[in-house]
């Protein structure tokens with residue numbers, strides 16, 4: 043099987059991730075920070091080591107401001123619901139994943155907030171000037187995705203972050219697709235809240251992720267409970283990370299995430315991105331010249347992750363996805379990719395597109411086979427007539 047759905051989750055993981063999780067779970071799997079015995083203290087050290095690594099890759103000065111979450115969705119909900127208050131206005135974009143759109147929509151329906159959705163260009167870029175225009179006196183938060191999970195388009199974070207800081211607002215970034223793949227600096231890009239997931243570009247297991255909380259922000263906890271510190275108090279501790287980390291963490295997963303990040307750092311973010319770009323260019327080079335295909339996303343691969351969304355003319359993306367799976371043993375993701383407003387912008391709603399997302403463990407041969415399979419499908423559809 044050729045797996046080309048790394049934008050959903052990276053697969054396989056580096057061998058070290060499986061090995062370290064297995065070893066830790068079997069031999070050292072005590073609850074971290076809840077007791078004074080050595081095994082528990084060692085588990086706590088694993089967590090703190092992971093926090094430090096994550097802080098270093100995002101340029102965050104204080105590792106205690108990295109909060110472990112279950113995934114990006116958990117981090118985004120924690121930030122949105124912990125920050126926003128009655129009457130606040132939020133600026134967001136049409137590129138957002140439902141993990142941003144839905145919590146905002148829920149707060150809006152309840153009458154807590156109002157929001158404005160800035161439109162993206164056909165290539166998936168947001169114009170910082172449009173964000174500026176959408177800001178009003180009630181605006182408290184600007185939240186955008188760093189990289190579109192449909193188009194791979196990467197936003198100019200520094201330009202947007204500086205603008206948001208000048209307006210004295212909170213800047214939140216959904217880095218679910220870009221963490222581990224694209225350089226991010228919370229200081230240079232003026233990011234106050236950075237949500238990321240562990241199971242994509244960071245090579246960790248599912249059930250891991252995090253939220254960076256900058257020192258301009260105070261979030262109300264949305265999950266309160268045991269932290270192993272200040273147990274005499276009936277209230278959640280004020281200090282981070284405990285304020286936002288009630289309950290036993292997914293410490294086996296976090297050990298896996300640590301191995302994933304170590305693997306990433308050993309290979310180098312730049313070289314991993316270059317590999318992805320090579321595979322992306324191989325796909326685009328062949329399909330761009332073939333008028334049976336409609337390709338979406340930026341022409342400039344230097345502003346794009348290794349993600350290709352496409353359609354075959356006169357065919358539905360779900361049919362193409364099924365044929366790739368059943369006839370060619372190739373796994374891709376067809377449909378709306380949990381980003382309905384992006385597809386509305388592209389004119390591909392409600393059927394969506396076929397998304398191909400090569401990862402670090404894919405080879406040039408994998409993508410060559412996928413391209414051949416797509417061409418064969420396009421030929422068979424042309425012979426059989428429109429399938430939509």
Ligand SMILES: Cc1ncc(COP(=O)(O)O)c(C=O)c1O
Nearest residue numbers: 113114115139141187191218239
């Ligand atoms: C841009 C974007 N944001 C958020 C998410 C949610 O990530 P998770 O499923 O890890 O919560 C995804 C997942 O595909 C995504 O692509």
